[in-house]
Amino acid sequence: MGQVMSLPTEISSKTLNSSKKRSVLLVGGVFAVYLIKQYVEQERKKQVSHAANAQETKNRRQKRIGVDSRFLTQIKKLLPICIPGIASKEATLLVTLAMVLIARTWLDIWFSGFNGHVVKAIVSRDRKTFIARAVVEFGFMMWPMSVINNSLKLTISALALAFRTRLTRYANEQYLKDITFYKISNIDNRIQNADQLLTQDIDKFAENLSHLYSDIAKPIVDMVLFAYKLGEAIGREAPIFMIAYFMVSGALLRAISPPFGKFTAIEQKLEGDFRFTHSRIITHSEEIAFYGGGEREKTVVNGSFDKIVRHVKKIYRLRFANGIFDSVLVKYCATMTAYYLLARPVFDPKYATEFMGKLDADPTKIMEDYSRNSGYLVNLSQAVGRLILAGRDLTRFAGYTSRVAELFDVLEDVNKGRYERTMISKDSNEANISQSVTPNDLKGKIITEDGVIIFDKVPIVTPNKDVLVKELSFKVEKGMNCLISGPNGCGKSSLFRILGDLWPLFDGTVTKPPASALFYVPQKPYLALGTFRDQIIYPDTKNQARSKGFNDDKLLELLKVVHLEYLIVRDGGWDAVQDWADVLSGGEKQRVAMARLFYHRPQFAILDECTSAVSVDVEGIMYTHAQTLGITLFTVSHRHSLCKYEQSFLKYHEWLLRFDGEGHYEFRKLEEGDLATPFAFSHGKSSKKKFEIGQGDEGDDDEGEEADNEKNSSSSSNNSD
Numbered sequence: 001m002g003q004v005m006s007l008p009t010e011i012s013s014k015t016l017n018s019s020k021k022r023s024v025l026l027v028g029g030v031f032a033v034y035l036i037k038q039y040v041e042q043e044r045k046k047q048v049s050h051a052a053n054a055q056e057t058k059n060r061r062q063k064r065i066g067v068d069s070r071f072l073t074q075i076k077k078l079l080p081i082c083i084p085g086i087a088s089k090e091a092t093l094l095v096t097l098a099m100v101l102i103a104r105t106w107l108d109i110w111f112s113g114f115n116g117h118v119v120k121a122i123v124s125r126d127r128k129t130f131i132a133r134a135v136v137e138f139g140f141m142m143w144p145m146s147v148i149n150n151s152l153k154l155t156i157s158a159l160a161l162a163f164r165t166r167l168t169r170y171a172n173e174q175y176l177k178d179i180t181f182y183k184i185s186n187i188d189n190r191i192q193n194a195d196q197l198l199t200q201d202i203d204k205f206a207e208n209l210s211h212l213y214s215d216i217a218k219p220i221v222d223m224v225l226f227a228y229k230l231g232e233a234i235g236r237e238a239p240i241f242m243i244a245y246f247m248v249s250g251a252l253l254r255a256i257s258p259p260f261g262k263f264t265a266i267e268q269k270l271e272g273d274f275r276f277t278h279s280r281i282i283t284h285s286e287e288i289a290f291y292g293g294g295e296r297e298k299t300v301v302n303g304s305f306d307k308i309v310r311h312v313k314k315i316y317r318l319r320f321a322n323g324i325f326d327s328v329l330v331k332y333c334a335t336m337t338a339y340y341l342l343a344r345p346v347f348d349p350k351y352a353t354e355f356m357g358k359l360d361a362d363p364t365k366i367m368e369d370y371s372r373n374s375g376y377l378v379n380l381s382q383a384v385g386r387l388i389l390a391g392r393d394l395t396r397f398a399g400y401t402s403r404v405a406e407l408f409d410v411l412e413d414v415n416k417g418r419y420e421r422t423m424i425s426k427d428s429n430e431a432n433i434s435q436s437v438t439p440n441d442l443k444g445k446i447i448t449e450d451g452v453i454i455f456d457k458v459p460i461v462t463p464n465k466d467v468l469v470k471e472l473s474f475k476v477e478k479g480m481n482c483l484i485s486g487p488n489g490c491g492k493s494s495l496f497r498i499l500g501d502l503w504p505l506f507d508g509t510v511t512k513p514p515a516s517a518l519f520y521v522p523q524k525p526y527l528a529l530g531t532f533r534d535q536i537i538y539p540d541t542k543n544q545a546r547s548k549g550f551n552d553d554k555l556l557e558l559l560k561v562v563h564l565e566y567l568i569v570r571d572g573g574w575d576a577v578q579d580w581a582d583v584l585s586g587g588e589k590q591r592v593a594m595a596r597l598f599y600h601r602p603q604f605a606i607l608d609e610c611t612s613a614v615s616v617d618v619e620g621i622m623y624t625h626a627q628t629l630g631i632t633l634f635t636v637s638h639r640h641s642l643c644k645y646e647q648s649f650l651k652y653h654e655w656l657l658r659f660d661g662e663g664h665y666e667f668r669k670l671e672e673g674d675l676a677t678p679f680a681f682s683h684g685k686s687s688k689k690k691f692e693i694g695q696g697d698e699g700d701d702d703e704g705e706e707a708d709n710e711k712n713s714s715s716s717s718n719n720s721d
């Protein structure tokens, strides 16, 4: 087969009576030694690259990953996703792979015998037999060999791709269901790098799974068959001895080898850091250029690179020392053992068999037997080597399995409303507290009703369970444009995260229109991949826009309102595809977001500092147009000195919802001078305390009044201290 396998030939001169024969054998021997070295070297390289990959699987949460019952449970869960049924494409591919593997083993056996015949023909100068074997028979057999070898690669690759497709589709389905992608990175914090899990780790898992089948099944079949054939030829104990030698030397090497896997993990981390220093320069090139920070950045980049060089030099030194032991133990001692076992029946008639070392056998027969038997021995050694590697692969595979299974578990949990979060405790001395939220903990109620937003005793609680406001109550009807203000971190945006179902509702009742009637316009608008039209109608498609009556002319009217019609000419028209986040300026992005708001025309719009980069006149036009379209505004202001903007806010808002950052809030009509005056309630100590599940409705708010929605004016204090 692919490798011409023959062990080094160094047989006593008693058995060879011609110097030419000796030189033929010597060349063959040297060539064979070279091939064995190549093979062992290849395997070693594979081990190194396996170690490199293994670090990627390292679970950040320091869980011990191994082939244990947890691994079996996880694989039991993942396999039905990869192979959904016996009639599936994946099952057919597995059967095909099994057949190809059997054919490949049969060809290996055939080749060992064939090689013996060819060597015999050469040694006995039998030209006719040589041509019949080496030209005719080999010329015929090379086709099936070639087809089988490539079918093996094709089937394994096809299987890996099929597994990856199943897993990726499943994961994408779960991840992009509702707003799971938000919750998984903002509310639940079990998974740190969902992007890597969804792309790289699923791919690695699929690839490993497809290889594992062939990497375990084939060596086992090979070991049994070649050990049998070899036992027949050079004695039953010979293959057992050879297998035991590999096992013991492998274990010994493992015990004395430095932790190269760990070193590779560190190297990859250092490479990542180095790449990051460069990507930061690209991302912040403008700021760095303005500051003239080139020299400073050079120090950082060179410092990061020097760390890699120091680390890699250390690895090279250790690898050199380890390589010497490795070569002696695995290559050279194994070759000596093989010499001894193969030649023993020739030198010691006690061990002679029908297939090696018979006393009446002529040198050409001995040569043929030696060549065939060494073929068997090489195949056996390779099978053992592959099995040892497969054992190591299994640990690596357990790593990928754990990561993919954990991703799927968390996706499933989050989709069912179960969250887990490890966080730093502020109230106790414990460093990290792991808390989980189950659907039973979410006692809040959501009522869907058009034209109104009511918060009734709703606690504003962060995912870390810090209580920002203990019970928030207010009512905003259509047309009641409302300004939301308060210091940084008081919970202005959090209020809308609860309104938008991004954060869990622990208690109280929220009455609101359906999701499609609420629209959020952030300070830094999201610009999608796609055409310029896509930016205005996001997340609708062109066809959905058409069905809503928005052709390009109608969309142009929206652009005119926000003074952006020039972009159509400047940036290549509606169908131009560009990296819009780079092409548009900050103010243009905000105006695109406003055009998007006018396109969707919701009942309520949450404007989260979305006009900070827009000139005052255009800002005014945008507010007025929103009101003309009947959109009720919730404007969040993060600006520190609100009084500076009072006139502009007063013009477009009639109501004020103000937080003091200590757990108090007030909701009332906005009046002139309001924004310059301090908050209506005296500040107590911070009321930010941990929310304990089930305590949401235990009222201990003693200072303020309850929100009074009837009078459309309310204020409240929730100072629970």
Ligand SMILES: Nc1ncnc2c1ncn2[C@@H]1O[C@H](COP(=O)(O)OP(=O)(O)OP(=O)(O)O)[C@@H](O)[C@H]1O
Binding pocket: 186, 187, 462, 463, 464, 468, 486, 487, 488, 489, 490, 491, 492, 493, 494, 495, 637, 638
């Ligand atoms: N995903 C999150 N997980 C945990 N805590 C969060 C999360 N997002 C926000 N917080 C915390 O919730 C608090 C309120 O945040 P929020 O974004 O509502 O503030 P804000 O009032 O909008 O402030 P600013 O004016 O600075 O934007 C902050 O202390 C913040 O650190």
